[in-house]
Amino acid sequence: MGEELNWDDESAAYIRNRGDRYPGGGGVEPNWAQEVMDDPDLAAFEPDPKSRMGASRFIGYSTVAGRVLVVIAFRDADGDLHGINAWPATGADLRFYREGTRHGKDN
Incomplete structure (x- = not known):
């Protein structure tokens, strides 16, 4: 099992209501994001080079x-992970995950 991902109420509501902000987009449940963290093929970018605040990016499969899915999270001073955002992987993130699982990458 992967690291526990903590979601405050506001962040959990934000990912659940993603479809309200993006037409045609669906929401993401926090337990789906936890499944990403449990994926043996998880791709982790800590920190995410695209993040201005030093957040981490995790790409993995939710059964x-x-x-x-892509999950964005930050580590607090104790090292615990807190979810910020999550969405279905597309484009480069999806390609990266698929290429990694096809070639047996190590994380």
């Missing part, structure tokens, strides 16, 4: 969602 309940039936798709690859």
Whole structure:
């Protein structure tokens, strides 16, 4: 099992209501994001080079969602992970995950 991902109420509501902000987009449940963290093929970028605040990016598969998801999280002073955002993987993130699982990459 991967690291526990903590979601405050506001962040959990933010990912659940993603479809309200992006037409055609669906929400993401926090338990789906936890499945990403448990994926043996998880791709982790700590920190994410695209993040201005030093957040981390995790790309992995959620069996309940039936798709690859991107999860953005930050580590607090104790090293615990807190979810910020999550969405279905597309483009470069999805390609990176698929290429890694096809070639047996190590994380």
